[in-house]
Amino acid sequence: MKDGVNGVALAVFIFFFLAVTVMGFLAARWRKAENEHSLDEWGLGGRSFGTWITWFLLGGDLYTAYTFVAVPAAIYAAGAAGFFAVPYTILVYPLIFTFLPRLWSVSHKHGYVTTSDFVRGRFGSKGLSLAVALTGILATMPYIALQLVGIQAVLDVMGIGGGENTNWFIKDLPLLIAFGVLAAYTYSSGLRAPALIAFVKDTLIYIVIAVAIIYIPIKLGGFDDIFAKAGDAFSQTNPATGAPRGALTPPETGQWTYATLALGSALALFMYPHSITATLSSKSREVIRRNTTILPLYSLMLGLLALLGFMAIAAGIKVQNGQLAIPQLFETMFPDWFAGVAFAAIGIGALVPAAIMSIAAANLFTRNIYKDFIKPDATPEQETKVSKLVSLLVKVGALAFVLTMDKTVAINFQLLGGIWILQTFPALVGGLFTRWFHRWALLAGWAVGMIYGTVAAYGVASPTQKHFGGSSKEIPGIGEIGYIGLTAFVMNIVVTVVLTFVLKAVKAPEGIDETKPEDYTADAGDPGVQVELPPATAGTSH
Amino acid sequence: MSQAPEVSRAVVTPMRVVIGLCLVAPFVAMLWVGSYAKTDPAFIGIPFFYWYQMAWVLISTALTMIAYKLWQRDQRARSAAKGGASE
Numbered sequence: 001m002k003d004g005v006n007g008v009a010l011a012v013f014i015f016f017f018l019a020v021t022v023m024g025f026l027a028a029r030w031r032k033a034e035n036e037h038s039l040d041e042w043g044l045g046g047r048s049f050g051t052w053i054t055w056f057l058l059g060g061d062l063y064t065a066y067t068f069v070a071v072p073a074a075i076y077a078a079g080a081a082g083f084f085a086v087p088y089t090i091l092v093y094p095l096i097f098t099f100l101p102r103l104w105s106v107s108h109k110h111g112y113v114t115t116s117d118f119v120r121g122r123f124g125s126k127g128l129s130l131a132v133a134l135t136g137i138l139a140t141m142p143y144i145a146l147q148l149v150g151i152q153a154v155l156d157v158m159g160i161g162g163g164e165n166t167n168w169f170i171k172d173l174p175l176l177i178a179f180g181v182l183a184a185y186t187y188s189s190g191l192r193a194p195a196l197i198a199f200v201k202d203t204l205i206y207i208v209i210a211v212a213i214i215y216i217p218i219k220l221g222g223f224d225d226i227f228a229k230a231g232d233a234f235s236q237t238n239p240a241t242g243a244p245r246g247a248l249t250p251p252e253t254g255q256w257t258y259a260t261l262a263l264g265s266a267l268a269l270f271m272y273p274h275s276i277t278a279t280l281s282s283k284s285r286e287v288i289r290r291n292t293t294i295l296p297l298y299s300l301m302l303g304l305l306a307l308l309g310f311m312a313i314a315a316g317i318k319v320q321n322g323q324l325a326i327p328q329l330f331e332t333m334f335p336d337w338f339a340g341v342a343f344a345a346i347g348i349g350a351l352v353p354a355a356i357m358s359i360a361a362a363n364l365f366t367r368n369i370y371k372d373f374i375k376p377d378a379t380p381e382q383e384t385k386v387s388k389l390v391s392l393l394v395k396v397g398a399l400a401f402v403l404t405m406d407k408t409v410a411i412n413f414q415l416l417g418g419i420w421i422l423q424t425f426p427a428l429v430g431g432l433f434t435r436w437f438h439r440w441a442l443l444a445g446w447a448v449g450m451i452y453g454t455v456a457a458y459g460v461a462s463p464t465q466k467h468f469g470g471s472s473k474e475i476p477g478i479g480e481i482g483y484i485g486l487t488a489f490v491m492n493i494v495v496t497v498v499l500t501f502v503l504k505a506v507k508a509p510e511g512i513d514e515t516k517p518e519d520y521t522a523d524a525g526d527p528g529v530q531v532e533l534p535p536a537t538a539g540t541s542h
Numbered sequence: 543m544s545q546a547p548e549v550s551r552a553v554v555t556p557m558r559v560v561i562g563l564c565l566v567a568p569f570v571a572m573l574w575v576g577s578y579a580k581t582d583p584a585f586i587g588i589p590f591f592y593w594y595q596m597a598w599v600l601i602s603t604a605l606t607m608i609a610y611k612l613w614q615r616d617q618r619a620r621s622a623a624k625g626g627a628s629e
Contacts, residue, residue: 223587
């Protein structure tokens with residue numbers, strides 16, 4: 001690592017950071033609506049975004065700074081196993097093609113802002129809705145914290161993270177400033193801020209990847225050399241485990257893990273509140289379907305990015321903390337000014353999802369805890385006010401999390417978050433297609449999945465950690481090593497189905513379904529869809 | 543279009559089967575890890591394992607696009623058959 005501060009890179013970084021800050025505040029005036037004091041406006045950007053804005057917003061939202069740092073870091077550490085992110089993002093799009101338009105339609109028809117809103121409306125169960133909301137908030141918090149970890153990695157490499165003996169306040173000051181600014185413009189502009197900033201973020205990212213994938217291999221002597229060197233490095237025995245460090249292709253025993261991780265993660269992605277927030281902000285059903293055909297561009301980029309992990313090995317980058325591998329590769333290979341652009345891309349890449357995630361968590365709290373349990377007669381103005389405040393609190397919480405606890409805690413929780421959020425799949429996606437599942441059975445299935453997933457993840461040891469050492473474990477009854485989240489999900493479904501039969505047999509009350517079959521296919525312009533939109537309280541009248 | 547015969551359309555039509563196949567194919571290809579867990583043949587020095595999966599990004603995109611176009615056609619045909627000229 002170069003000593004001292006990289007002045008040129010830092011100057012470029014600060015330039016881009018200031019530019020997006022200005023954009024963030026100006027975003028409040030962008031496509032401004034008359035009634036700005038509703039959750040539809042602040043929390044969903046007025047539900048007005050077309051195909052391209054939605055594309056940038058979703059891309060900026062799903063492919064986070066942490067992804068950019070962590071995926072190549074995983075490749076750098078172990079090779080093929082880290083590449084599961086690519087099949088994972090391939091599977092996401094055919095999957096959401098089937099159910100997301102239905103969620104959009106029913107949400108527009110009834111003014112739902114969150115997935116919990118839908119679950120409550122569909123199953124008439126505040127308990128189930130609360131379970132979904134709590135899971136969403138719990139899974140999102142560590143994800144926001146990890147965005148900070150992404151910014152920290154960049155700051156460290158630029159030399160302004162401070163050394164071991166720097167005063168903690170000086171050390172964390174740049175991070176505090178970055179987050180203070182982010183909190184301020186999210187508060188004032190809502191979802192419009194990240195939507196506008198996402199343009200800058202994605203443009204920078206695409207430029208950096210395009211340059212990196214051409215420029216670095218030329219400097220390193222082509223892909224043949226890169227993979228030959230990486231293959232050598234992986235075959236070295238890791239002293240901690242006594243096994244090779246990794247492999248260029250997954251061994252027989254790792255294939256179940258690879259496939260279950262890809263499938264489980266794909267199922268989980270659109271259960272995250274921030275994915276749904278970005279989805280519901282689009283203006284029509286077609287926008288979503290069309291986006292499933294253009295979003296894979298990001299997957300291609302992710303694949304190329306993953307290859308950077310091999311380049312880091314070939315370039316002889318040696319870091320203790322794998323998270324630093326890619327920023328370090330950029331600093332070593334690129335001229336200073338372009339390294340600054342690359343760092344800005346990662347830094348801004350953290351701000352966009354952090355903003356959307358905090359908005360999504362705030363919406364969940366406001367709609368499904370505050371309004372359902374604390375103040376049922378809240379007006380749209382009050383809802384917006386509470387949401388804005390909670391978005392601040394969520395960010396402060398994430399900041400405290402990162403500053404006071406070890407980084408591995410955030411990573412562990414994010415791993416758990418993925419397992420947890422997958423357990424809301426049966427209620428949400430099941431509910432979009434059928435009313436057959438019983439609400440109490442769904443709740444029981446959710447609980448079983450949550451408990452199994454947490455206990456199983458706790459029991460995974462790694463050479464460096466006693467608990468939460470990884471996300472895969474032997475699948476009971478099959479004997480192969482698979483993703484815990486997917487195993488928990490299967491248990492969840494089995495419990496849900498069995499209990500639904502039982503509860504139907506004993507005629508347990510089913511709850512009132514406020515949706516109608518035609519609500520799930522309604523599109524913008526259909527009678528009732530536009531009209532019933534504002535206020536955000538529609539559909540919560542009971 | 544209003545004189546189109548009033549046939550009650552089946553839920554499962556050949557077109558819908560094709561749409562389903564387009565959406566299921568990426569799952570079969572990607573979850574069958576054994577079919578691509580090898581290094582040869584390499585492409586410009588990139589082992590098979592990596593370029594094959596990246597190629598599937600493009601293939602699945604094309605398939606999803608086909609599914610999308612077919613679905614639009616399916617929906618249009620249906621609304622036309624209902625006699626509602628809602629286009």
